[in-house]
Amino acid sequence: MGYVIEGKTGPWEVVIGLEVHAQVISQAKLFSGAATAFGGEPNHQVSLIDAAFPGMLPVINRECVAQAIRTGLGLNAEINLWSRFDRKNYFYADLPAGYQISQYQHPIVGKGEIEIELSDGSTRRIGITRLHLEQDAGKSLHDQHPTKTLIDLNRAGVALMEIVSEPDMRSPEEAGAYLRKLRTILRYLGTCDGNMEEGSLRADVNVSVRRPGEGFRTRCEVKNVNSVRFVMQAIEAEARRQIAIWEEGGVVEQETRLFEPGRGITRSMRSKEDAHDYRYFPDPDLVPLVIDAAWVEELRRTLPELPDAKKRRFMEQYGLPAYDAGLLVAEAATADYYEKLARGRDPKLAANWMIGDLFAALNRTGRSIEDPPVAAEGLGELLDLLTDGTISGRIAKEVFEIMVETGEGARAIVEKRGLRQVTDTAAIEQAVAEVLAANADKVAEYKSGKEKLFGYFVGQVMKRMAGKGNPALVNEVLRRVLGGG
């Protein structure tokens, strides 16, 4: 049985669908030549078209269309060779034309699907209903002036892809996994940077609840949730709210709601009665978007390897378990790092070092895989020293920490600090003799059958040798000396 919420009157299933707005990576806006970089001075990236001056006309940006097609291909979706732009009419101060140009009836991308992985190792397919291109609005700044609202149009006209899922998700975890997977795909494709903090990826969450086996009940839309964690929290909060209403004999009304992370609740934004009549109609300033099938094929050919394919390849080529491969392909940059590191080395050892030590170091230093404290070449050098026996595993961990701290190379650290592993049997024998001499009582105990103490002797020898003793040799000498004694 999957995820259910136990109500007072029995179990409830949650039904979730996501509408994700992804800002397209492009130099220029969807219908104007203005720049799209984040964080520009307010109103410095605005063309006369974006500001809807009289007589200004939209002209579609080919690169934005290419990005939408790439994304559609990445979502295993149908590409509609004929699509159309409509006007969505409503008044708002940061919507200069009084309408948003969007694809209401005829989106550029149709049905597709993506596969998500859950923590129990299972996978599920989530359907994509459609993807369409539309313009973003500007921003209303309500906190810049005591009585006035200021408008920043930098974002006005920037291309967005609205990616609508089927109501296929049944738990907050699935919604989180879907959103993360979608983000990974978009980042692999280079069509959206997936940055939820800066708002380049935003999610509207549709939630309803039902008794297991029932048809759909009324859904509510929670608007503009801006992190994976909040999406998961918002679903749970909204599901519990709806369950409480149904269980008290009430009826859930279809409405648009907002999630308040601080209070962990959703609150009403507008009800169905207040819903706008957007008066959609085909934009007469634009002709239908007709795409050449050959262009779609060209884009398909130049698509990068996507996470699912890469994961399969990592499992086959490097013999990695699914879990490790999944972690390594989550970001294209991580996968690239891994492949650089694993080239000519033990792939499992490389994976362990990345997933363990490197990821921990990234977390601790707050740095990203694109700007790691230790580059793949550096970590590779360390692994080589480990593999050829120059240093022990314990020393390797130590050297890695110094690399993170100082940025020095592994070989240089080992040489400078004299960390080279001791393989000189005489030196090891001497250390063993000293340890055994200092622990005569324990030797006696060992010999009378307390064999656990072997590990203690190993530790003492290593300690005496400052960790540099070759562990295999230390073991061998100890066993010989103790056994023969």
Place this chain on the structure above:
Amino acid sequence: MSLTDLTLAEARKKLRAREVSARELTEAHLRAIEALQPKLNAFITLTPELALAQAKAADERLARGEALPLDGLPLAIKDLFCTEGVRTTAASRMLENFIPPYESTVTAKLKAAGAVFLGKTNLDEFAMGSSNITSAFGPAVSPWQRPDDPRPLTPGGSSGGSAAAVAARLALGATGTDTGGSIRQPAAFCGIAGIKPTYGRCSRYGIVAFASSLDQAGPMARTVEDCAILLEVMAGFDPKDSTSAEEPVPPFAEALKRSVRGLRIGIPKEYRVEGMPPEILALWEKGAAWLETAGAEIREVSLPHTPHALPTYYIVAPAECSSNLARYDGVRYGLRVPAEDLTEMYEKTRAAGFGAEVKRRILIGTYVLSAGYYDAYYLRAQKVRSLILRDFTEAFREVDALLTPTAPSAAFPLGEKMDDPVTMYLNDVFTVPASLAGLPALSVPCGTDAQGLPLGLQVIGRPFDEEGIIAVGRALEESAGFAARPALAAQE
């Protein structure tokens, strides 16, 4: 012959022959404007300094023998074309003080061809009207008068200021825009020629939008030849307008030399509407007879959906206008009436900025696009629109061009027909079908009514066959020999 009486083609010859300078020509027109503008109100904004500077530059090029296609020719620009640094009002309070920092493609082409801009001409507010009465700056007045009736007449609309200016010899030619007849009807009322090109022939970039799927810029001048000369400069593909056509621009003036011999001219029987004045019917028959004499074959054709054209137009055009005019919200430019909150600011700004006719059309357009009405009105209108286009496509299998009257009457006194918008809308009954079908059409002055007011005939052609309608228009012009002068015309 006075300088203001020259046709554009004649003036061009004299300029190139250095018989007259651009400065002299411009000054003559500026004097004419000074004399008649108070009576005609043909212009909203005059730009004499700009005109003289352009004339000076033209004279320098002419002196060097480097004449541009329209060098030194004084034109009037409908105040719907955005002109860089020159106020552009669309005859609305909303844009009363709006000075665009950009130039429309059509006016940029005219400027680049050396034309001299005398000023911005009056129109119905946002080009919505057929009489000029909806202008926020007061209507332009026709230079024509009835001999026994002192009431000022309408120059037609919406390009009434351009028509009045050209007819009164205040400019050699003018730009107009035509959404449902706004070039052809005022041309007919003022006794001049005007061409509405195929939709997509001229760029709409920088023209204040009324109804995007219908709006089209075109020339207005006293002869078909002058219109052809202007159109050649105005037309052409523009990457800034997604609906502009990637069609080559032929030398339109060459088409003037074409004979109509052997052409098949269609007379659409559905245009013989009830209540049409007999003199218009007579003129229409005369026009057909002239073309027949010139060697064309006259055929009756049927355009069965014609009766639905006007209601279709009055759904499509307001629907688009209701959306196009949403940008006039007081936020970024144009009129703003301050208020306590955003909604109130919208309401006050739009209440003060728009006139009654514009408001009426915004309301109609909002209504026909509303949930629950969209299918019954907008969607159905789109279907009828495609049927109207099909009518024409089928007719053009049998004929090469169509001949119709331009308007169902001669000019009427200003203020008449104002009580009932539907009566006013009937003015467009003959011009609207070609607009809905996106076809090229021209109006050419072919005679006068009993009171001496001009009447025009319309020629409608196949898509992008402006050359065809220019040839037919020229033949009509030649046979008609229209030589009447308006009562108010420059006296130089």
